[in-house]
Amino acid sequence: MILLYTDGLTEAMNANGKLFGLKRVEETICGGGKTGGNSELSAFAEPQQLLDTMSHAVSEFVNGAEQSDDLTMLVIKYKG
Numbered sequence: 425m426i427l428l429y430t431d432g433l434t435e436a437m438n439a440n441g442k443l444f445g446l447k448r449v450e451e452t453i454c455g456g457g458k459t460g461g462n463s464e465l466s467a468f469a470e471p472q473q474l475l476d477t478m479s480h481a482v483s484e485f486v487n488g489a490e491q492s493d494d495l496t497m498l499v500i501k502y503k504g
Contacts, residue, residue: 425501427453427474432495436482439489444482452481471499 429449436444453467453474468474475497482495 425468425471425474425499427478428498428500429478430494430496432493433478433482433497435493436486436495437489437492438486444485448481448485449478452478471501474499 434444434446434449468477478497
């Protein structure tokens with residue numbers, strides 16, 4: 425599974441001017457899978473689960489602050 429995203433994800437800003445950042449992206453991936461605490465995207469059963477988890481994490485972080493940039497995410501899962 426591959427997560428592609430624009431800078432609007434890492435640069436999402438809360439009311440205090442703090443950025444979501446790459447570290448939070450990584451923490452969301454590592455703790456967001458079905459079993460939690462996994463360090464790979466494969467912990468997510470389906471692409472939509474990763475998108476929903478990341479969207480929820482960003483939404484909680486910004487906590488209603490005005491969006492300052494676009495945010496685009498794409499997840500690709502190879503089912504070879």
